Amino acid sequence: MSANQAVFPLAVMARVLGVSEAGYHAWRQRAPSVRAVAEAALLKQIRTAHAGSGEIYGAPRVHATLAAQGARHGRKRIARLMREAGLVGVSRRRGGVVTTRRDREARPAPDLVDRNFSAEAPNQLWVGDITFVPTAAGFLYRAVVIDAWSRRVVGWSMASHLRTELMLDALEMAIMQRRPRDVIHHSDQGSQYTSLAFGGRCREAGVQPSMGSVGDASDNAMCESFFATLACALLDRRRFASQAHARMAVFTFTEGFYNPVRLHCALGYRSPIRSEQEMLANP
Numbered sequence: 001m002s003a004n005q006a007v008f009p010l011a012v013m014a015r016v017l018g019v020s021e022a023g024y025h026a027w028r029q030r031a032p033s034v035r036a037v038a039e040a041a042l043l044k045q046i047r048t049a050h051a052g053s054g055e056i057y058g059a060p061r062v063h064a065t066l067a068a069q070g071a072r073h074g075r076k077r078i079a080r081l082m083r084e085a086g087l088v089g090v091s092r093r094r095g096g097v098v099t100t101r102r103d104r105e106a107r108p109a110p111d112l113v114d115r116n117f118s119a120e121a122p123n124q125l126w127v128g129d130i131t132f133v134p135t136a137a138g139f140l141y142r143a144v145v146i147d148a149w150s151r152r153v154v155g156w157s158m159a160s161h162l163r164t165e166l167m168l169d170a171l172e173m174a175i176m177q178r179r180p181r182d183v184i185h186h187s188d189q190g191s192q193y194t195s196l197a198f199g200g201r202c203r204e205a206g207v208q209p210s211m212g213s214v215g216d217a218s219d220n221a222m223c224e225s226f227f228a229t230l231a232c233a234l235l236d237r238r239r240f241a242s243q244a245h246a247r248m249a250v251f252t253f254t255e256g257f258y259n260p261v262r263l264h265c266a267l268g269y270r271s272p273i274r275s276e277q278e279m280l281a282n283p
Helices: 010-017 021-029 034-052 059-068 075-085 164-178 196-205 217-235 243-258 272-281
Strands: 125-133 140-147 152-159 184-187 208-211
Touching: 010 021, 034 059, 034 075, 059 075, 125 152, 125 164, 125 217, 140 164, 140 217, 140 243, 152 164, 152 243, 152 272, 164 196, 196 208, 217 243
Parallel strands: 125 184, 184 208
Antiparallel strands: 125 140, 140 152
């Protein structure tokens, strides 16, 4: 009735709807219920948590964010309020540019992981892979090294080419940051990873190369999961006019959001950095 008051007289609307004008005015003057006030306050918190994630969190991560702040609310309640308010998380895309090209003459390393990406301590198992970032100036390629223990990106590099230097730079960053001893580095059988240069640097640093089978994303599922998150949270929602803009956005996503803030269900809804800090403090 309130929405159509400028079009139809209240008396007419009341008669059509079978209500009294007095009842309508009483309803307008009635104070909101305790539940309505509580849900309005909760929705405000939900909007803040959702916006703080760059509008990528769905109900489970919003629930975890509020729980970390000391709020105790049911996940179903949060999901309902988000649905009613039109707040949604982002979903992962599928497909993309082929970045893995195998050198059939190169000898791949053995598979030391066999799809078991669990680690009991830092620098036991790293996973590495390559993805692409579309820009108006052409593709930008990104290599990463992720510590399976905490899902933290410990090494990365970006370039406009797919030469072995791209992977070497990411590996070098991981080595400099983590100073590993006998860590396994697992990747696919791309020619960059099977190259003499990459294998030689691994031997120098005491890194054990490991490679999955050809053409099976499950053999490097942890990297695939990270790239899917990067795509749905950033790449599918932005258009980059230049590679410089893309570099800055991907850097900010990784070091400003993914490592320190982004909640992982596999880590008990903690970020990689927080998970590392807590696990090292309570071995």
